[in-house]
Amino acid sequence: MTGIVEYIKDVFGALKSLWTGMKVTGYYFVHPKEIVTEQYPENRETLKMFDRFKGELTMPHNEKNEHKCTSCGICEMNCPNGSIEVISKFETIDGKKKKMLDTYIYHLEMCTFCDLCVKTCPSSAIEFAQTFEHAVWDRSELTKKLNKQDSVCSKDIKE
C-alpha cells in the first residue's frame, strides 16, 4: 500500500517540480526587459562597458600633464609576456641624480589583459580603460606610447 502512495506522491512531485521550472522560463518569456543581448553596432553611442572590463592599458594624466609613474619597472618585470617596456632617463635635480620616465611602451598586440601590471604598480600609475575597438590596419599601430609628450611625474615636482 505504501508503495502505491509513494508512486502517486512521485508523480505529483514530479509534475510540481516540472511546473516550477516552466514558471521560471515562462517568466523570462513574457518579460522582454530581462533580455541581456547588446545590439552592438547600433548601440555604439550608448554602449558603456562595465568598470572591471579590461580593454587596454592606459596611464592617466591630470590637467597639468602629470602622471604618477616613477619608472620603477615593476610592471615590466611582472608582465608575463613582455608587453611593457619602461625606458627611463636620469636627470639631475638639486644636485641629485634621479631616475625618471622617458618612454612607456605598451604592446597591445602581445597583451593578454592579465591585470598583473595594474595590480603590482606601487604608485597606481596605470589602469585599464574600457575601450575595446582595437582593430587597425597595421600591426605597428598597436605599439603604443602611454606617457604624453613632455609629461612629468607628479612625485618629482617640489611643492
Added chain:
Amino acid sequence: MNIISQVTDSAPKYIIYDFGILTSRIHEWLSSMMNTTWTSVVEMVLIGVVFLSFYALVGLILVYAERKVCAFIQCRLGPMRVGPWGIFQTIADFIKLLMKELLITRNADKFLFNVAPFIVIIASFLAIGTIPFAKGIQALDFNVGVLYLMSVSSLGVLGILLAGWASNNKYSLIGAMRSGAQIVSYELSVGLALMVVVIFAGSMQFSEIVQSQATGWWIWKGHIPVIIAFVIFMIASTAETNRGPFDLAEAESELTAGFHTEYSGIKFAFFFLAEYMNMFIIASIAATVFFGGWMPLHFGNFAAFNHAMDYIPPFVWFFSKTMFVIFLMMWFKWTFPRLRIDQLLTLEWKYLLPINLVNVVLAAFIVLMGWYLI
C-alpha cells in the same frame, strides 16, 4: 476516391464557413471537363502542390518561431539582422542549405542513405493529409482516421533507422537505435491517450471528433480523464517527434547530431523540415482532438456568445490553437534537460503507460455513467 472530403451530413446551422461547398464546386467543375480518373489525378496533383507549399511555409515559420521563443526564454534576442526582427533569417538559411554540396561518406550504403530522408518526409506528408483545417478542408477523411494517423506517423522512424544505419557512422547508428527504442515505447502512450478521446467522441473519424465538440471542447467536457490524456499526449508525442527533452536521437552534446550527422545540404534540410512538420502535425492533432480543432469556442447554451464566436473564421481558430500547443512544446523543450535513455524508458513503462491504462478505464466509466460537464 475520397480525395476531397464531402461531408454531406446534416450540418448544424451555426457553421457559417463551410468550405465543403467550395471543394465540391471545384470537384464538379473538374468533373464537367474530364472523366473520373483524370479528375482524381488533377485533384491529387492540386492537393499535393498545396500541401508542398504549405509544408515549406510552415517549416520556415516554425524554425523562426522556435529560434525566437528559445531566445526569449534564454534572455536573448534571437535572429535580428536579416530583415526587421530577423524575419527573413530562415529564408536565408534555406537558400544556404539549397546551395550546399551533398556529401556521402565512404562505404555508406548509397541507396539507403539517399532514400532515408524521403521516407521521413513522406511519413509526415501522409500524416498531414488527415488534419481538418476547416469544415470541408481535409484531404483524407477516413472513418479510421486516428488509426491511420498512428500508423503513418510511426513510419518516420524507419527513415531515421535507415539514415543511422546507412551513414556508416557510430554516432548515427547510436542515435538511430535510441530513436527506435524511444518511438516503439512512446507510440503506445500516444495511442492510448488518443483512445480516451475516441471513447468520448465515439468515433475515429477526425471530422466527427471535431463535430462532437460543437457544444464544448473535450478538454472541458471530458474533464479529468481528458486532461490527464492531454498531458500524457503532450509528453509522449514530444518523445515521438524526437524533440527535446527527449532528443536523445540527436543529442548534440553526445552524438554530434545523431542520425543526421552525415547529411548535408538539402537532405539535411529534409530531416530538419520533417522534424518541424511533425511538431506541427502533433500540435494540430492535439488541437483537433482536445481543443476542438477548427470548432469555435462554444459554451453549452449561451446562444448569443456562441453565435458571436462563429463569425471568427475556422482557420483562425485552428491555427491559434495549434500555435498554442506548439508554444507549449517549445516552452518545455527549452526548459527541461535531456533525459537519459534509462530514464526515458522508466518514464514510459513505469509511469505513463500504467497511468494511461487506468485513465482509459476511467474514461470508459465516465462515458458509461454520462458524467460530462455540460
